[in-house]
Amino acid sequence: MSQKLERVKDKVAFITGAGSGIGKATALMLAQEGAKVAVSDINLATVETTRDEILAFGGQATAYHQDVVNEETWQSISQDILSKWEKLDILVNNAGIALTGNCEDMSLENWRKVLSINLDGVFLGLKYCVTAMKKGSGGSIINIASAAGIKALAGGGAYCASKTAVQMLSRCVALEVAGDNIRVNSVSPGGVITAIWQSTDFWQKLKDKKINDDAFWQAMAKPVPLKRFAQAEEIAQAILYLASDESKFVTGTDLVIDGGYRA
Ligand SMILES: NC(=O)c1ccc[n+]([C@@H]2O[C@H](COP(=O)([O-])OP(=O)(O)OC[C@H]3O[C@@H](n4cnc5c(N)ncnc54)[C@H](O)[C@@H]3O)[C@@H](O)[C@H]2O)c1
Numbered sequence: 001m002s003q004k005l006e007r008v009k010d011k012v013a014f015i016t017g018a019g020s021g022i023g024k025a026t027a028l029m030l031a032q033e034g035a036k037v038a039v040s041d042i043n044l045a046t047v048e049t050t051r052d053e054i055l056a057f058g059g060q061a062t063a064y065h066q067d068v069v070n071e072e073t074w075q076s077i078s079q080d081i082l083s084k085w086e087k088l089d090i091l092v093n094n095a096g097i098a099l100t101g102n103c104e105d106m107s108l109e110n111w112r113k114v115l116s117i118n119l120d121g122v123f124l125g126l127k128y129c130v131t132a133m134k135k136g137s138g139g140s141i142i143n144i145a146s147a148a149g150i151k152a153l154a155g156g157g158a159y160c161a162s163k164t165a166v167q168m169l170s171r172c173v174a175l176e177v178a179g180d181n182i183r184v185n186s187v188s189p190g191g192v193i194t195a196i197w198q199s200t201d202f203w204q205k206l207k208d209k210k211i212n213d214d215a216f217w218q219a220m221a222k223p224v225p226l227k228r229f230a231q232a233e234e235i236a237q238a239i240l241y242l243a244s245d246e247s248k249f250v251t252g253t254d255l256v257i258d259g260g261y262r263a
Contacts, residue, residue, distance in 0.1 A: 007244040009034030012085045014077070016068050016125065017095030019046025021194030022144065025232035026092055026239045031059035033240060035090065038081050040066035040073075042095070068095045068121030074128040087136035090243045091129040093122040093143040093166075100155045100201040111158045118162035119169070126173050130182060138181025142242045143170045144235075145186040147258040155201055163188070167254050174252035183251035185242050190258025191220055191229035225260030 013030045017023040019041035031037045031054040039054075041047035044065040054061035062084065066073040081088050096118045099110045122143050133139035148156055149163030167186050174184035197203050197220075206216045221228050238257050241247050256262055 006034040007240060007246060008090065011035045011089040011243070012038070012081060012087050013090035013092065013243065014038040014040070014081060014088060014129065015092040015094055016040050016066065016121070017042075018050050019043045021196060022189070022192060022232045022235045022239075023092070023094040024050050025236040026094065027061070028053060029233065029236040029240055030090070030243065031061060032057070033244075035243075036060040036085050038062050038064065038077070038085075040064040040068075040077060040095075042067050068093075068124065069116050071124055074124045078128045078132040082132055082135065088129060088132040089136065089139045091125055091133075091139070091141045092239055092243070093125040093141065095121055096144060096162075096196070098156075098159050098196050098200050100159065100199075101157075102155050103157050106158060114158035115162050115165075118159070119165050122166050122169060126169070126184070130173070130177055130180075133177075133182050134180050139183070140243050140247070141170075141173075141182065141184045142239050143184070143186045144239075145170070145188045145254065147188050147190040147256060147262050149188060150256070150262050170254070171252045178251060183242075183247070185247075185250060185252070186254045187235065187238050187242065188254050188256045188258070189230060189235045190224060190256075190261040191217075192232055192235055193217055193229045194232055221259075223261060224258070225263065228259065230257065230259065 013035045015027045018027040018039035027037050027039045039047050039050050047063045051061040051063035064077050099114050143166050145166040146163040148160045149167050170184050170186040217229050
């Protein structure tokens, strides 16, 4: 955990997919830094745990059950945040899934599922939270893309395509809302040690070889110059920077945090 500098003190943040991994680490970090934090996830139990952990250290948090592809939830949650805390300063469009498969093998259903959660979900977040932010004095939106949106991955067509699209969507909307003092950036992590990998073919193949978790992360990190995957907190640090006023001249960019993988 970072030193408490209160870089987002009294800002109101909304983080999706905050029951696990990068979203949870971000919610805890922003709350530690003094933000009021609304967290959502399709898994209510896990996001309530995130909320409770924030309340336990004296932070402010509220939890919502949300499927990010459901438009009504975006309307109701953004309204609820405005009613409760009177503004919305930060949105972290983080919820995502990773289903893998070569194009011949992947079902249309799974293709659509990846695009729908990873891309439609981000679009809806932008649509409703930009409106909410315009009621205040501006804001910062951070969309979680991926290094896989830059570097192709065999078997990753749906995931990589969704993340490339998130990077470009972020830049387009950054241009649209710059005049309203709303900044839009994406963060593109390389490999991060989180549960998302368990739904991929990579995980399944190595598990079939009876490889333990540590050996899996080491094997996956072989192409990474720093020779490891990141911890979720290392990505949260970048999100915190983009959320705070320290990045107030930064918009329309993609921040890659990948241990040198893309280089
Ligand atoms: N872990 C990595 O290596 C890595 C690398 C690059 C980008 N990312 C991206 O980071 C983001 C967070 O992933 P993570 O690695 O922390 O994985 P994770 O599986 O730990 O967390 C993802 C969270 O999103 C939630 N979620 C899934 N579908 C949802 C939906 N329809 N509506 C609401 N919530 C939903 C899950 O319940 C989970 O809590 C994702 O967008 C992912 O693509 C991860």
